[in-house]
Amino acid sequence: MARIDPRKVYDLSVDYFIGMPGWHAAGDPRYQIWMTHTPNGTKVDDPLGVGDRQNDHVSYTGTAFSMYSHTGTHIDALNHFGLNGKIWNNFDAKTHLGDRGWTKTGAETIPPIVARGLLLDIPAAKGLDMLPDGYRITKADIQATLIHQNVQLELGDVVLIRTGRMKEFSQAEKYMQNSPGLGIEAARYLVEEGGAMVLGADNLSFEAFPSEVEGNYVPVHTYLLAQQGAFILELVNLEELAADRIYEFAFIGASLKLKGADGSPMRPIAFPIHPTAPAR
Structure with missing residues (x-):
């Protein structure tokens, strides 16, 4: 925080309105x-x-x-997806899920997040405004973008991935249809080699479909949430940051303390890090 440039604040959240994009494929309620x-x-x-x-x-x-808890700019709690009957830390639904939500890893347990933020503008590094429909972001894409932007991953980063899909946000059907997203190899690279604490993106599905892992329709979600304990941010508005080429910033965000919930709305903000400020 000692390194930020306070002259401009970037609001990374979206507006909520009737007819907005949302994950309704499984029958969840619209806003x-x-x-x-x-x-x-x-x-x-x-x-x-x-x-x-x-x-x-x-x-x-x-x-x-x-609304559904995963509407608009939001954070996925660690109980959102599990594997083989267990969520993060080997908690299971039989023991820890009641009629009023999870007794472990609910949204109320997500701490306020204050960390170095890093924008990875994948389409810009490719000379595009937006990634093509269904495009799966690879490890090579991440590495090429880091070089293009002259930035490096650091331990504890909040890494936010721009696909360009937010340009279609006002048109719900177009925004939701066959979105580009992160691949499992890229997710592993960011967490295991890059040390990312939180991953986020400007789309709603976060990962690309159809799944690249047989027998698991959401392998990136289960890898991050159930296996790595890394939170996921979705529907993050990265357009203003990208337009101003702000790649490194102080990320500040807190979710609602919805007890037992598997996700929560969030209104994250970003302060640019002053290029001449010394690291501490």
Whole structure:
């Protein structure tokens, strides 16, 4: 934090709106928002019993919303996917999952994240605005992008991968269809050789489909969450960072403390690291 340039802050989250992209293939609910109180409705109903005069003087607006926990910019908790009946740290659903959520690794256990952030703009390194549909990012792509941007991986990084897909975010169907994403070899390289603590991307699926591992339809998710204990960020808005070529920054983000949940909305921000500031 001592190295940041505070003159500009980058908001890495997306807007929430009816019709926004979401993971609905498995039947999860779409984002909805509705009014619970409006100035005119409050005057008609007088729910607080204060009378016409006060309702004319004091307007009252209230809203409610509902959504799947993996809607919009969010973080996957370590219980989101498991392998062979076990999630991270060998916790199992029979013992640790109740009707009110997980008693282990729930979203409330995710600490605030303050770390060095690193943007890997994969399409820019290839001379593209956006990766092609279904493109699977490889280890070689990661290495070429590091060279192109003249940056290095460091232990404990939050590595954010731009596919360019965020350009289609306002068009939900186009954004969701056959997204590019990370391959398992690239994920292993970033965590095991690069020392990344958290991986994220600007798409919703994070990894590319169909799976490259027989018998596992989400191998990147299970590798990171269940085997490595590395959190995943999805729907991270990286367009402004990429436009300004901000590749190294202070990442600050915290999720909602949703007890027992398998994921949570997050509003991460980034402060550029001043190029002349000494490392500490």
